[in-house]
Amino acid sequence: MTTFSSAPVLITGGARRIGLALARSFLARSIPVILSYRTPYTELDALRQAGAICLAADFSTTENIYAFAEQIRSLTPRLRAMIHNASRWEPETPTTPPEQTLADMLQIHVYTPYLLNQLLEPCLRGQGIAGADIIHLTDYVVEKGSEKHIAYAASKAALDNMTRSFARKLAPEVKVNAIAPGLILFKEQDDDAYRQQALEKSLMKIAPGEEEIVRLVEYLLSSRYMTGKTLGVDGGRALR
Ligand SMILES: NC(=O)C1=CN([C@@H]2O[C@H](COP(=O)(O)OP(=O)(O)OC[C@H]3O[C@@H](n4cnc5c(N)ncnc54)[C@H](OP(=O)(O)O)[C@@H]3O)[C@@H](O)[C@H]2O)C=CC1
Numbered sequence: 001m002t003t004f005s006s007a008p009v010l011i012t013g014g015a016r017r018i019g020l021a022l023a024r025s026f027l028a029r030s031i032p033v034i035l036s037y038r039t040p041y042t043e044l045d046a047l048r049q050a051g052a053i054c055l056a057a058d059f060s061t062t063e064n065i066y067a068f069a070e071q072i073r074s075l076t077p078r079l080r081a082m083i084h085n086a087s088r089w090e091p092e093t094p095t096t097p098p099e100q101t102l103a104d105m106l107q108i109h110v111y112t113p114y115l116l117n118q119l120l121e122p123c124l125r126g127q128g129i130a131g132a133d134i135i136h137l138t139d140y141v142v143e144k145g146s147e148k149h150i151a152y153a154a155s156k157a158a159l160d161n162m163t164r165s166f167a168r169k170l171a172p173e174v175k176v177n178a179i180a181p182g183l184i185l186f187k188e189q190d191d192d193a194y195r196q197q198a199l200e201k202s203l204m205k206i207a208p209g210e211e212e213i214v215r216l217v218e219y220l221l222s223s224r225y226m227t228g229k230t231l232g233v234d235g236g237r238a239l240r
């Protein structure tokens with residue numbers, strides 16, 4: 001059992017991009033962090049230096065999810081929050097059997113959060129009313145669907161629905177909310193034509209960056225009343 005100054009925040013996929021920004025924001029406020037990573041990015045060195053517990057985890061098998069939950073329970077009796085950030089934006093492709101795409105998407109966006117929420121419920125309870133939080137990172141496309149990421153959108157829709165189910169199950173000790181981003185940040189390989197086309201999809205026409213999510217997570221953890229809600233962060237995309 002590891003001794004933490006206070007109950008740690010657990011972030012899945014915390015070694016890059018939005019997950020990394022979230023981990024850094026908590027560490028900067030001396031809030032303990034446990035994060036999972038799959039690829040051992042160089043950022044892990046600085047995260048460990050800053051006190052983060054970084055655990056290698058590939059959630060592509062249910063056995064690995066159970067093993068990860070056991071690791072968490074062996075590290076800490078309590079969690080301040082669990083942020084389900086790990087994800088893969090996998091399109092349908094002609095070379096991937098459609099059943100494989102669907103299985104991949106359900107595994108990371110449904111099996112992983114569902115099982116970790118169930119297995120780590122005892123770590124979230126016992127901290128008083130609104131004492132802990134679960135945050136699901138979903139996607140704007142839950143509302144509209146996506147012709148190129150059908151399985152991805154369906155899996156995120158299941159994750160969105162679980163937000164309300166777990167909110168009902170875990171209240172009032174644990175708040176459960178979803179954040180549904182639109183374009184937040186590009187991938188390095190995104191070319192100018194794609195970037196321009198993506199920016200045109202919203203009213204605000206920007207890719208705001210990770211801080212947009214960091215600030216919303218901070219708000220959700222500070223709330224004593226918000227639960228079962230999906231908060232869209234999409235630049236007014238639905239109004240375009
Ligand atoms: N970026 C954006 O504009 C948007 C993001 N979102 C959502 O916000 C969240 C964060 O987005 P972003 O930072 O871009 O996410 P990324 O695509 O960068 O993925 C986040 C992390 O998930 C990890 N991961 C993927 N599959 C697995 C797995 N099977 N087991 C363990 N870890 C895994 C990845 O590890 P590895 O690096 O090793 O592959 C990666 O570090 C996601 O849930 C995403 O769907 C929603 C809409 C827009």
Ligand SMILES: Nc1nc2c(c(=O)[nH]1)N=C([C@H](O)[C@@H](O)CO)CN2
Pocket residue numbers: 086087088089139181182183184185186187198
């Ligand atoms: N796991 C990920 N999910 C998503 C990503 C990403 O990079 N990783 N990116 C997007 C796009 O930015 C999309 O919102 C652009 O319209 C969606 N999901």
